[in-house]
Amino acid sequence: MGLLFRWLMRMTTALLVLIVLGLGLAYFLASQSLPDYDKDIALPGLSAPVEIVRDNANVPHIFGSFGASDEDVYFGLGYAHAQDRLWQMTMLRRTVQGRLSEVFGSRTVEIDSLLRRLDLYRLAQQSVSAQDPGTLAALTAYSAGVNARLGEINDSALGRGAPEMFVFNAPIAPWQPADSIAVMKLMALKLSGQLQDEVLRARTMLILDDPERLLDILPDSPGTGVAALPEYAQLFPGLKRYAETASIPQAAMSPFPPRGLAGASNVWAAARARSASAGTLLANDPHMGLSAPTLWYLARMELATGGVIGATLPGIPAVIVGRSDQLGWGVTSSYVDDQDIFIEKLNPENPEEYLTPNGYKRFTSRPSIIQIKDSQPITLILRWSENGPVLPGSLYGLSAVTPSGHVASLAWTALSDTDTSMSAAISLMRSQNVQDALVSGEHFIAPSQNLVLADQETIAMKTIGSVPQRNARNQSQGRLPNQGWRRENRWQGRSPYAANPQFVSPRGGILGNTNNKLLERPFPNHVSYNWGDTQRIHRWQKLMQTRQVHTRDSFIEAQLDTVSYTARSLLPLIGADLWFTSNAATEGTLARQQQTALSLLSEWNGEMNEHLPEPLIYMAWLRALQARLIVDELGPLASEFKHVEPLFIERVFRDVDGASAWCDIRQSAPKESCTDMARMALDDALVWINERYGSALESLRWGDAHQATHDHEVLGEVPLLRFFVNIRQSTSGGDNTLQRGLSSGEDPDPFQNVHSAGYRGVYDFSDPDSSVFITSTGQSGHFLSRFYDDMAQLWRRGEYIPMSLDVDLARAAAVGITRIQPLQK
Known part of the structure; x- marks a missing residue:
């Protein structure tokens, strides 16, 4: 027995030693790719020395020496991006190329297939020649900087550049100018939501017995009514009145956003007359899906036109949102209706032909081979009509709205082979004043944005990006999939840039957008029927109007505001007949819990604070209420409405x-009232809360349910590793607060914060160097780096770091200075 015990001890000890050695080896290999920020190096591709000073937040400040050009500075940005975000850059490129399956196998084939059909990478390659000379030079220099880092990794055996490369080993091709343009097109895809809305509107039309109810569940933003549309079944007779399950790729790497999770943002500006310091102010917080690392990367470049600082996107050589000494710029998603689905009628005699206004025409077709790791390759036939690429019926449930003998194609402004959006972004970054910036915006194609500007004297807002020009006789007004063979339905080019909404120096001295409806114009000059916000704008208006003058701090306060206008307006409606009307109930019963919940909500001010119980009770109640209201009318389609639609609840209860x-409830004999539904939904919510969080309502914390999910797209699902790479944080705010944290809507954690402000910036032009910014994770994409998540807690607490162009301040506490010399041949 003793002998057996000794051998067991020896084997256990040996196993532990092997595990420790294995972990040590893994750490050693992964740490080899941690960049050295403090060094002198000679690299090819420079014309003069470049210095990268990384301040104490690891924000690179990139300077060219005497005789250096702007191209040398762009080289430095490419090098810095590749140091900190190489894996992220290669993933973005592989995604837009439709080449994820070469690394990840069959689980990403659907994503690759969809991206190949859109052909964004080929369009990016063709768009290179459309760039102006300065932009082409910037793209070329930036690519050289990325490739110089790749060469350094290979020559110095720097751990393949990123720890993920050990798990998913794949060659990295040199970076090219087309790659940067392709990344911008990929951002357009992530920010676009009109396609999903068109398909859902058609599917809802087909399943609703009463077409009058469509504007309840898919309401228009408040304003002048829209002219009546034809029923979708009238456009395409023979379609079945039922809803199939929609499908989009569910992998974390998918760039296809579920409905409600496309782009959003806040941005506002104050003129000098409305500023306490007599200098213009600007605040911006773009909202996108959360990830680790965040998509944003802070950087400063010293160009011939002056210093610029702000948020860049790895892969793109431009400050997308930020400021110079003279100008600040911020963006929000404009919700321009820049996508249309066309139903193409196939030739019954030849399915390779489709009907056009001039008769049948052959699809433009070509094969595309997808290489799949550990599997046989597959060949796709990519087909395009005159309207755009043909899409598979599984995408967003397209098959449910596509009649037999037809296919669906997509018209989208981003499908341009002369896309000059990159030239516009770089020109904007170099602009010296509002007028220059407005001129730069004309060349922007996609994604369409509301651009808000502030220079030393002027504030302005302009919608940039292509707006399709539609015929006034368009059958669906761009709101439904349309008959592609009718001339009046087809796009007629691009609306003039001058026709895009523009506001310069408003009388009230305040400009802003929360993705709300900008204006009311009749079709076809309407801009959009689908807007991203009908709620946050009310709270923003109140905060702006309660002060005669604003400061940097009041703009920060508004950016971080967590009071829900929606809760304040809806709770009195749905609880009108429930407050203080119940009978006495025994402790521990559901009736007693209902009394407690109503009592808490009756005294609540609508603040979605992470430490309070009321936000969780409110959100669970509203979610259960909407589900009860729609499930009998919509059946399986009800699952597509994952987020509470406040206008729907208001219309119903008013x-x-x-x-x-x-x-x-149509299936029941009694006639239920809205009070009945509110009471039953509250019971549903309380049962759910009891099962998930316990029965002590007063001790609930909204932040336990509303955790920000900064998850690594690839390693975030790997056991053990996920604890090192995912960043989870308790957060305040909610779906409709200015500090927006959009919930997932997906069981089992429907209130996880999955879509929020990955970047916040506030710029004060009375003292530009007092401006501040922050991102939601950190600068590094390397999970062993201390800069991987060092900003995460600051972001959660609503704190910022200085956004200064002061060279001495950057050097004073630098974590490293990289001096790059041209490599002498």
Whole structure:
């Protein structure tokens, strides 16, 4: 027995030693790719020395020496991006190329297939020649900087450049100018949501018995009504009135956003007359899906036109949002209707032909081979009509709205082979004043954005990006999939840039956008029917109007505001007949819990604070209420409405145009009232809370449910590793607060914060160097780096770091200075 015990001890000890050695080896190999920020190096591709000073937040400040050109500075940015975000850059490029399956196998084939069909990378390659000479030089120099880092990794055996490369080993091709343009097109895809809305509107039309109810569940933003549309079944007779399950690639690497999770943002500016310091102010926080690392990367470049500082995107040689000494710029998603689905009628005699206004025409087709790791390659036939690429029926449930003998194609402004958006971005960054910036915006194609500007004297807002020109006789007005063979439905080019909404130096001295409706114009000059916000704008207006003058700190306060206008407006409606009307109930019963919940909500001010119980009770109640209201009318389609639509709830409980009909359960004999539905939904919510968080309502914390999910797209699902690479944080805010944290809507954690402000910046032009910014994770994409998540807690607490162009300040606490000399041949 003793002998057996000794051998067991020896084997256990040996196993532990092997595990420790294995972990040590893994750490050693992974740490080899940690960049050295403090060094002198000679690299090819420079005309003069470049210095990269990394301040104490690891923000690179890139300077060229005497005789250096702007191209040398762009080289430095490419090198810095590749030091900190190489894996992220290669993933973005592989995604847009449709080449993920070469690394990840069959699980990403659907993503690759969809990207190949859109052909974004080929369009990016063709767009290179459309750039102006300065932009082409910047793209070339930036690529040289990235490739110089790749060469350094290979020559010095620097751990393959990123720890992920050990797990998913694949060759890295040299960076090219087309890659940067392709990354910008990929951002357009991530920020676009009109396609999903068109398909869902058609599917909802097909399943609703009463077409009058469509504007309840898919309401227009408040304003002048829209002219009546034809029923979708009238456009395409023979379609079945049912809803199939929609499908989009669910992998974390998918760039196809679920409905409601496309782009969003806040941006606002104050003129000098509305500023306490007599200098213009600007605040911006773009919202995108959260990830680790975040998509944003802070950087400063010293160009011939002056210093610029702000947020860049790895792969793109431009400050996308930020400031110079003279100008600040911020963006929000404009929600321009820049996508249309066309239903193409196939020739019954030849399915390779489709009907056009001039008769049948052959699709433009070509094969595309997808290489799949550990599997046989597959060959796709990519088909394009005159309207755009043909899409598979599985995408967003397209098959449910596509009749037999037809296929669906996509018209989208980003499908341009002369896309000059990169030239516009670099020109904007070099602009010296608002007028220069407005001129630069004309060349922007996609993604369409609301650009807000502030120089020393002027504030302005302009919608940039292509706006399709539609015929006034368009059958669906761009709101539904349309008959592609009818001339009046087809796009007629691009609307003039001058027709895009523009506001310069408004009388009130305040400009802003929360993705809300900008203006009311009749079709076809309407800009959009689908807007991203009808709620946050009310709270923003109140905060802006309650002060005669604003400061940097008041703009920060607004950016971090967590009071829900939606909660304040809806709770009195849905609880009107429930407050203080219940009978006495025994402790521990559901009836007693209902009393407690109503009591808490009746005294709540609507603040979605992470430490309070009321936000969780409110959100669970509203979610359960919407589910009860729609499930009998929409059946399986109800699962597509993952987020509470405040306008729908308001219409129902105010009985706008008979909307209270949603409250009656059609399958039951009694006629339920909206009060009945509110009471039953509250019980549903409390049962769910009890099962998930316990029965002590007063001790609930909204932040436990509303955790920000900064997850690594690839390693975030790997056991053990996920604890090192994922960043989870308790957060305040919610779906409709200015500090927006959009919930996932997906069980089992429907309130996880998955879409939020990955960047915040506030710029004060009375003292530009007092400006501040922050990102949601950190500068490094290397999970062993201390800069991987060092900004995460600052971001969660609503703190910022200085956004200064002061050279001495950057050097004073630098974590490293990299001096790059031209390599002498």
